[in-house]
Amino acid sequence: MKYLVVLGDGMADEPLEELGNKTPLMAANTPQLDLLAKKSEIGIAYTIPEGMKPGSDTANLAVLGYNPKVYYSGRSPLEALSIGVNMKPTDIALRCNIVTLTEDDKPYEEQTILDHSSGEISTEDAAILIEAVKKELENDIYKFYVGTSYRHLTIWDKGEVVDLAQPHDILGKVIGEYLPKDAALREMMKKSYDILNNHPLNIERKAKGLNKANSIWFWGAGTRPALTSFEEKNHVKGAMISAVDLLKGIAVGAEMKVIEVPGANGTLHTNYEGKAMAAVKVLLEDNYDYVYIHVEAPDEMGHQGSIKNKVQSIEYLDQRVIKVVMDEMSKSGVDYRMLVMPDHPTPIWCRTHTSDPVPYLLYDSTKELNKDWNYNEEDAKASGNVVSEGYTIINKLIQ
Template sequence: MKYVVVIGDGMADYPVPELHNRTPLEAARKPNMDYLAKNGEMGLVKTVPDGLQPGSDVANLSVFGYNPKLYYTGRSPLEAVSMGVSLGENDVAVRCNLVTLSDEEKYEDKTMIDYSAGEITTIEARELIKAISEKLNSDEFSFYPGISYRHCLVWKNGNLNLNLTPPHDISGKKIGDYLPKGEGGELLLSLMKESTKILKNHPINRERIRKGLNPATSIWLWGQGRKPSLETFYDKFKLSGSVISAVDLVRGIGMLAGLKPVYVEGATGNLHTNYRGKAMAALEELESGRDFVYIHVEAPDECGHQGLAESKVKAIELIDSELLGPLLQGLSKWDYSLLLLPDHPTPLSTRTHSGDPVPYVLYRKNKPMKNNYECYSEKSAALTGIFVEKGHTLIEKLINS
């Protein structure tokens, strides 16, 4: 038996006028998802426990089968593991975004123009983080490059009693009310301010401006935490497995759980990613003897944060045609169970994460069901009356199926 989880990050949403009062899932042409819904178990699952922030870190921990209330210690340490960054017992990892801020002279007066600096390329970003490292690294602080706009700061003997805001939560807002607060907040703010001087006239940014692209004008620090400890996936479920994702966060959770990280050429974490490559990589892992594969696609989440309705629909359609289509065809040689869901909603209307329950489909090849569901969507899932309150138990339904 083979087991597969497919995550469309942030895929769930609310109806929006741009899509004739439909959600992106309702508006998208997605025959493979709809087939799974009509032949599987569909319902709602709460992946973000009450009291925790609705982020991909918390939600994916749940979907992997780990109770976030027991295991969650912060976002950035999960990413640091994937990046190969070594964390000491008292080290604090902090997510470091490259962002585009408006050009007011006083830092506090600036506005968050773009939390991803125009989805800056990894090659460009590495040069910018290198420049920042050369100027700002110290015995206390060390910067490490990641993918695209997502990077890491390690703070030796750092503080956790901080109030740091995700930059995607404040798109289009003045940053003054959202700057670091708490113990050590002034230290982090000083790094953010200093970064603007380093980045302002960097050749990478000058070239991006020449091309009409958003420059990376500042770092933005958030998502602090210390390294967690997870029971291995094999010890927990007696399955060997792999994780396929373009983002360090999801890959890091998988690695902490003892899953094999799989790197797919052309996997970017945005709309223009290698969907088919992820499907092929998953099938190769299963062919090699793995029991379980976790496939994560970031694209719908990025479109949600940017408020791009048509692009979010397109991302869902590409997951359906370029990932699910080849995947289902390749899986047909085995008995398998497949779980499809978003980790959390990223509503177009708010452009940030929501803790609302998300629609899931559990399809079992050897136990197909015949349902009258219209399609795979938030509304259809709610109408089934099936609700999984504890998200970390959903994977047990997959494996015990």
């Protein structure tokens, strides 16, 4: 038996007037999921433990079978693992986003955050800007590392886990009250605006109609993580496919195989088919038992507040990942079980994560069911199937 997870990050949502009071998942044209739901178990899962912030870090740990209350030590340390940073026990890792702030004559504290991803900036452009910040701000205490797209890393020697605002939670807000209380972190963010706002690359981006990437933003502080081996814990050999450093970092910590797919970039226009075929290959040719296909696009579209693109990302997931995987697995004749779900909702109305339960779909090629439901938030809730502790859903998949 082979096991697959297809994770549509942030895919769950709430009914929208613009979609006739349907959610994006209900409104999307998803013939493969519609067909699959009739043969599968559906239900809802609570992936965010009570009292914890709703994030892709805690939620994906849960879907992978790790109780966030036991294993979570912060988001940035997981990304450090992906980048290859060997943290000392006294190190604190900080996420270092490159964000877009309003460009006007107001003091830094009175600026407004417009875009947490700087228009989904390319890694190549971001690397140039991080190097400019590094040249001016790096010292023996703070080290800067290039990550992917807008997501980068700072290591704080002998630092502390301070409370920091997530940039995607404060889109459209004046930043003053959300800046770090720590004076050194706050001052570096202010100086980064001076370094970046008129950087030649940002002048060029503005001329092209692109958002400037004109400030760094620290968040997600944490200590060095310690995850149990995925194979030791679940008795299956696992692989991870994702464009996002967070997911790759979790996989490194869990001693899973990390598969890099050319053209996989975490955006709406990622290499969906490449991810699907890489998953099939690792199961059928490389003899792995379990593969986790993470697709970031629905979450990004939720953060951007784009209804049209969120619906599109779900349709791409349906036809360019799930259908491709199922066609290939069917041709192989190998038995498999597949779990389809989001990690958390990223509702369009608030453009950030919530802790609401998410719909799951569990398909078994050897035990096809005969049901009259579709895969969406409403039908999943009506099914009566509830996984109250999200980190146990892996036990439903791997039997």
